[in-house]
Structures are given as C-alpha cells and as structure tokens.
Amino acid sequence: MWEKKPVLFLLLATLAILVGTIVTMVIPFAWVNTEADRIATVTPYTPLQQAGRDVYIREGCNNCHSQTVRPLVADVLRYGEYSKSGEFVYDRPFLWGSRRTGPDLARLGGKYPDAWHTQHMEAPTSMIPKSNMPAYAFLNQNPLDPGYIRKCMKVLGFPYTEADIAALNGKTEMDAMVAYLQKLGTGIPKAAAAAVVGDLKNPFPKDPGSMQAGQQLFAQNCAACHGSHGEGGIGPELEPESYQDADLFKTIYNGITDNGMPSFAALGSTKVWQLTNFVNYRKEH
Amino acid sequence: MDWASVLYLGVTGGLLAVFILIVLRTCGKRNRSRLEEPKHRMLDDD
Amino acid sequence: METPPYNYAIVRSFIVWSILWGVVAVLVGVLISFQLVEPALNLPPYLTYGRLRPLHTNAGIYGWGIGSFFALFYYMVQRLCRTPLWSDGLARFQLWLFNATIITAAVTLLLGYTTSKEYHELEWPVDIMVVVLWVVFSVNIIMTIVRRREEQMYISLWYMMAALVGVAVLYLVNAAEVPVSLFKSYSAYAGTNDANVQWWFGHNAVAMVLTAPPLAVFYYFLPKSTGVPIFSHRISIIAFWSLVFMYLWTGAHHLLWTPVPDWVQTLAMAFSIMLIAPSWGSVFNGYLSMNGQWHQMRENYLVKFLILGITFYGLQTLQGPSQAIRTFSAFIHYTEWVPGHVHMGAMGWVSMVLFAAIYYLVPRLYDRELYSIPLANLHFWLVLIGQLVYSVSMWIAGLQQAGMWHALNSDGSLTYTFMETLVEMYPYWWIRAIGGVIYLAGVLVFIYNLVRTARSGKPAADAVAA
C-alpha cells in the first residue's frame, strides 16, 4: 500500500503526527488562560518593566535561571509559594527556563532592595564571591528608547499612558531590568510571613562554637548588604551588644521585607540563632 | 457512561485497532518476502 | 558511478560545511564550559554565557546535525532511488542559503536577537530563511523519491520523509509570533500555553532532528559498512509507525510539576515510557544485524562508530523515559544531570553515527583510500572518552546537586543555601570542560584525517570505489 506510494505515505505520516499534537498541544488551549485560571491581582507589565523583560530575553538570562516554583517542599521553602498558571497570562514569551545554574527567580520581586540588584548586576562576584554569573555593568550605559517601547506595548496590547512613556527618558536598561526583577512573582499576595513558633529562648547563648558557625553564615548571607564586618552598606551598620536576642532573632527570621531586609526563615531556626549570637556578641578588632 | 468516557474509549480503541492492523499486515506470511526485499536490494545498488 | 550520473558534488559541499559548523559548535561548547568555572571569560555584551549557549546549541543541532543530514539525505536518496537528484540547481541554491542562514543565525544570536525559546531562538526574519531552506530541501528529496527507479522504499527513506513533514509542522506552529521590528517579535501564545507549545516543539525537535534522521543514516550505513542486510525490515516498519505516532504526545515531560494541566503531564509520562518499545526496536534490529558479524567490531572502524552510536541511543532512550517519571523529574529536573543526558545523545549517538557515515563517504567522494585507519581509531577513542567524561561527571554532579537542593534539617528547614550547592559543582564543571577538550582533540584528528585523505590519500583500489 503506502510502501510504494510516497505521497500517500507522507499523508499517513502527517496524520500519525497530528493525533498526539491535537490531544496534547491543541486541546489544552481550552483549559489554559481561561476564566478558571484568572487571578485578579495579576497585572500586565508597565513600559519600564516590559523593557526590562526584553533585556532579560536579549541577554539570555533564561539559560541559567528558571521562573517557576514547583509544588515541592524544597522548592517552596527555597523560593516561595508555588507558581500558578494565571500568573503568566501576560508572559509572551513564557520564561520558565529549563536550567537552574542560578537560583529560580519566579518570586524575586521585593526580596532585595533596588540597590542590591544594581550592584549585583554590575558585578555579581563583588557581593557573592563564588558566583559564576556574568557581569552586566554595560546595562548602565544603554539608554532606553521610549518610542520603541511604546510600539512594544501596542503590539502586546498592554495599557500605558503617555506619562509612563515620557518617564522612560533618561532611564537606562539597568533601571528597566531592576524594575522587571522587582515585579517578578508579586502578582499574588505574599504568603503570610512564616510564624516563629515556640518561646524565643537562645539555645546556645554566646557559645564559641556557635559564634564561629555564625561568622561563616554571616559572610555568606549578610555581608553583601551589611558589610563584611557589619559596618553597613546597602543595609545599616549592625552594632554588637545593641539588641535583645529574641528581637534580633525575629528580625533575621522574618526580615523587614518592606524595607529590603530579606527573611532568612529558610535557613532554619538553628542557623538563625547562630547568626543572632554572632551579630550580637562578636568582637571586632 | 458520560459522553467523554465514550469518546475516550472510542478513540483509544480505534488507535489500538489501527496499530494491530499495521502489525498484522506487516508480519503476515503473505507480505513477508515483499516487505523484506528492500533490505537486500539496498545492498546491491552499485 | 557513471550511470546514472548521481550528484555527489553537492554531498561533498554539504559535508565540508557541516564539519566547519560542527567545529564552531564544539569550540563554543568548550568556551561556555570554561565560562561556568571562570566567569571572567564572559566578554560583555556579545560574548556572555547567556548569548553563547544558544549559539552552541544552534550550531550543534542545525549547523552540524542538519548540515550533515542534508549531505547524507542527498546521498542516500539518490542511491536508494537509483535516480539522480531531481534538481541540482535547487540543491546548489540550498547550500548557499544554508550557509547564509547559519551565519545570520550566529551573528544575530550574538547581537542578542532571540525569541528565548530553546532550539527556536532565531527571530522571525531568520525563521523565514529556515522555512525557505526546508521547503527547498523537502521538495528536492520528495521529487527525487517520486521519480525513483526502485519500486520499494527502504526504511531510511521512511525516516527521511517523516523528518521532512515533522520538522515543517513543528517549526511553523512554534514560530507563530507578532513582529515589533525587524529583529524583535512577541510570541503569539502566552504563559502556560506558550510553554506547552514550545515543549511540544522542543521534544519533537529531538524526535525529528536528533532521532529520525540519524536512524535513517544508521539503517543505511550499517549494512553498507558490514556488507550484510539489517536483521528485519518489518520490525523497522512497526517501530517506525509507533515512534512517529508516540513522540508527539510527550512534550510535557519537560514541564512536569509546572502549571501545565496535570492530564497533559500524565499523558506525556505514559507515552514517554511506551517510547522505549519502538526505540529499542531499532536498537535490537541493529544488534541482531551483527549476528555472525561481531568480529567486525575489531576489524572495521566504521562498525565501531555505528554500534557505539546505537548503544548510546539505547541508553538515551532508557534514561529519557526515566526522567519523564514525575518523581524522578522532581529530583533531576533543572540539574546538571540533564546536560549529561543531552550530550550522550548529541556527542554519543548523533555525532558517532555522523562520523561513521562521513568516513564511509569521503573516500568514495574523493576516489581515494582513507589516509589513516589508526588515526580514525584514535579519533574514536578520543570522542568516546571525551563524551563519557562529560556525561558521567554531569550525572554525578546532578545527583549530588539534587540531593543538596532537597536536603532538609530535622526542623524542616533547608540544609543548604543555593550558593553552598553551587560551589560543589565547580570540580565537576572543570572535569566536564576537560572532557570537552578531549572531544575537541578527537574532532581535530577526524578533520586532519579527512583533509589528508582528500589531498593526498592513495587513489582508491577498485574495491573501495563504489
């Protein structure tokens, strides 16, 4: 039959290909991005954010960073609330990625202050010495083109005002990138801050072993913002002996997330106590 | 049974039938030498 | 070789160019391997990892992979149909369009013009070049088949034709986008839909570019190299229909645990496991064809490449389905394990089979004997070792990384910060980079051997002239 008829064979092969295509690729359009998926708090990108997203695509950040949190214990602990379909309805293209050479960025918005991002993008190793992320300082030199961005917004059908466009004058690609990063994952309300449970009693008061562990943790997690000796930088100076242990623990555990101090609940309470000890009782020479 | 299950079973059964037909036709005695012939002919194309 | 006058010139040209792009792919692969251990090797803006990685994958899959398939399809279709190419002029045009497309692709990717979609990064004007290229190629192959002088179609032709329609359908659907300017467009689909369409495309690029064409090549060049026919043409037919039918259901195994509807993920998982059957149909067919011929593994360097190639294909099609299982995916997805999987397929299966086919052809195309069989053997060992070092180091790295990502303390908190897991990867990335250098050395030996063959190989004895 088809063994001798190439045209018939091509038709049959196409048919074989189309069955799975229709079931798993075409039909899901009936489920996805429908009313059932809608999340009222998810908004389109502003012109500045969209410009940042386009830079993200241009630089291929998606080759190292994913943007979906899976409903798995470790994923949720590390990155936050798992991703919902409705959060991505304005993403053209999607940027979920397939590799995590760097951390997931789906819930990045609000995690760090803007200044942290600028400094990190300019020179990642200046803040995270062992990072292998490339440096993107050149984004500071590239001004945005408001006219072109207006065109992009029109094609995407996102709302904008002429004032939004005018505000792009004098802004750089770095500003746009930071605006985009701060938007990521903020479409749904922040999960309630992890509650501290149990009475807040320091389990290892000033024990030297815990101080040393705390010193290491500080270098890894805090030095980028508070300086390697706690002298301050993006975050304020941290003066020893100036806190109540329980308050300090709470600050580190919960963060002051509205003001750019991240929550370190993911470290677990043991490590946060070690940090508390180190911050409060370290001796600087 | 609701219509979705009927459709589901129908499509699955249909596909299975097509598969079995292909296997029967390919492996049947009648076609054996004809369908194996190309593997010999491709060797003496010089 | 006199009657009928087959067009071998076009085969030769495509081989030369595909090898050139293959070298580019491997060189860039080595460069990005070193960038991961030494970020100072990133030279912004054009030569950063984020822009070079897509250049690597495109040069590998499209330049080296598809470039070679152009050559080998044009050779096989003429021989199997016992008829010259339908249009020499069109083929010539295709050669130049191919090179123009790859060059445009390389330049635009480094300039940052990209859609971000894996294996479909090229922006719309380059997309159009790709589509024209594919249409020209398909028409030429299909018309040659239509005008064939050999009534029955050998299995290689089946896989070739499936690849032609498969790539056409996949590429066109996934290319739907709305242009903003000459080098920028937005996908026609949004969010979860876009993801599902993209990985329907992505996984079937594996099927239609990295599986069907190399299978066509394998089924042709194995019997040609050993001198005995394949074990069963009928098994290959059943495996063929099952393979082209099932592959299309499996795209969502790249999206397990994401917001894509659960039932789509479950179907993908089930069909991925079923895919073992047709994949191993080809593997067994290859092995059984060696019945009574295994001594050729020692004597015939071509057979070594081909049998190792199909063995890696067999391993790849067991590993792939295991990765498609939800629980295992939860563990290894996003980790270094996946590049290990990818390169067993790319450097082991696809490249091994291509090396064999090119070794088979070059002496015939230039009417000379191969310059050096010992060098071919050296090439074999270098690429085999390079690839194993790459894949094995990445599998171990991936398992350790996954273990650390998921490790929890007794109080339910994470054991490791992200950076603690990252620094553990550096030793493995060094090993991978060294594996890449070994592989590169093998490729250079290959090229040296071919150049010496073409330039100064002994004129062929009658036995070799085909």
Ligand code: HEM
């Ligand atoms: C039965 C056959 C196969 C199955 C079921 C399969 C399955 C998979 C799965 C589940 C992944 C996703 C891994 C992850 O990110 O978690 C994957 C990735 C991949 N596989 Fe396979 N595989 C198969 C054969 C092959 C073959 C023969 C090749 C040829 C080279 C190949 C090349 C790739 C590539 C390039 C990727 C990476 C995609 C990306 O994330 O960019 N696979 N495969």
Ligand code: HEM
């Ligand atoms: C010396 C040889 C090679 C080296 C050193 C190399 C290196 C690399 C590196 C470092 C990556 C990035 C992995 C990551 O995401 O962390 C990569 C990705 C990739 N390479 Fe290669 N490569 C080589 C050969 C090839 C060849 C010959 C091909 C194709 C025929 C190929 C196809 C790919 C693909 C498809 C990916 C994407 C994998 C994914 O998404 O997980 N590579 N390669």
